[in-house]
Amino acid sequence: MSSTTLTLEVLQSGLASVLASPKDTGTLEYIVSRPGVGLREVKSEAMLDEAQGLVGDHWTHRGSSRTSDGRANPDTQVTIMNSRLIALVAGRRDRWQLAGDQLFIDLDISCGNLPPGTRLAIGSAEIEVTAEPHTGCGKFLERFGKDALQFVNSAAGRQLRLRGVNARVARGGSIRVGDRVTKTQ
Numbered sequence: 001m002s003s004t005t006l007t008l009e010v011l012q013s014g015l016a017s018v019l020a021s022p023k024d025t026g027t028l029e030y031i032v033s034r035p036g037v038g039l040r041e042v043k044s045e046a047m048l049d050e051a052q053g054l055v056g057d058h059w060t061h062r063g064s065s066r067t068s069d070g071r072a073n074p075d076t077q078v079t080i081m082n083s084r085l086i087a088l089v090a091g092r093r094d095r096w097q098l099a100g101d102q103l104f105i106d107l108d109i110s111c112g113n114l115p116p117g118t119r120l121a122i123g124s125a126e127i128e129v130t131a132e133p134h135t136g137c138g139k140f141l142e143r144f145g146k147d148a149l150q151f152v153n154s155a156a157g158r159q160l161r162l163r164g165v166n167a168r169v170a171r172g173g174s175i176r177v178g179d180r181v182t183k184t185q
Contacts, residue, residue: 047175121181
């Protein structure tokens with residue numbers, strides 16, 4: 001195990017902080033654009049667009065094996081992760097981008113708090129949580145370790161959406177780190 005991975009016991013001991021995340025109004029803590037495969041750009045502000053998702057991200061060009069035509073899946077346009085969880089798993093803030101998600105928010109993103117169809121206002125934009133599952137993969141395993149993957153993909157981890165949640169842009173607009181994230185529906 002490298003020094004950048006945590007044991008399951010350490011991860012479980014940090015869960016209380018994640019569970020204490022705000023339920024209705026939180027904060028956008030971190031924005032990451034993925035302009036190409038394996039590339040990351042940390043941003044202080046960005047634009048969300050109904051057609052492009054996070055402007056400058058390669059989501060539209062990446063395509064999807066889950067759509068009949070191979071085009072990008074609109075239900076995975078924006079990926080969100082709880083900022084308290086990524087702080088626990090990744091440690092240093094400069095490692096958050098390794099998760100591959102675009103928005104990191106201090107908000108309870110569990111299935112019980114944000115069922116599919118829930119809308120979140122961020123800056124002048126609004127996103128809608130989708131039903132498409134967001135699970136840990138080989139890259140997550142490689143970057144954060146076996147125990148972290150087991151932790152986020154456990155039955156409880158899936159209910160809490162520890163690995164994150166997918167969304168689509170319902171209303172385009174500008175977002176910036178520090179913006180309030182508010183459930184609108």
